[in-house]
Amino acid sequence: MEDSFADCTSYTHEVISADVSGDLAYTVGYEHTAASVQGEPRRYTLRVTQLYRREDGEWKVFHRHADALQSTAG
Numbered sequence: 001m002e003d004s005f006a007d008c009t010s011y012t013h014e015v016i017s018a019d020v021s022g023d024l025a026y027t028v029g030y031e032h033t034a035a036s037v038q039g040e041p042r043r044y045t046l047r048v049t050q051l052y053r054r055e056d057g058e059w060k061v062f063h064r065h066a067d068a069l070q071s072t073a074g
Helices: none
Strands: 005-021 024-037 040-055 058-068
Touching: 005 040
Parallel strands: none
Antiparallel strands: 005 024, 024 040, 040 058
16 A cells, blocks of 8 residues: 555665675665654664665666564563
């Protein structure tokens, strides 16, 4: 849903690991975001893996996977 995500007030991408081999590369990291989700302010962290391919001299994402981190608070 397009209008379920709005008003992003903070975003950082923390790279944990990255490598390049020829025309392929990857990054693994955490995306920390503060935004409104379905009208409610939220803060959350996603663990994200992205795969890149060099096309005509430019890096392009050709695959992305993200999942929410489980909370360790309790």
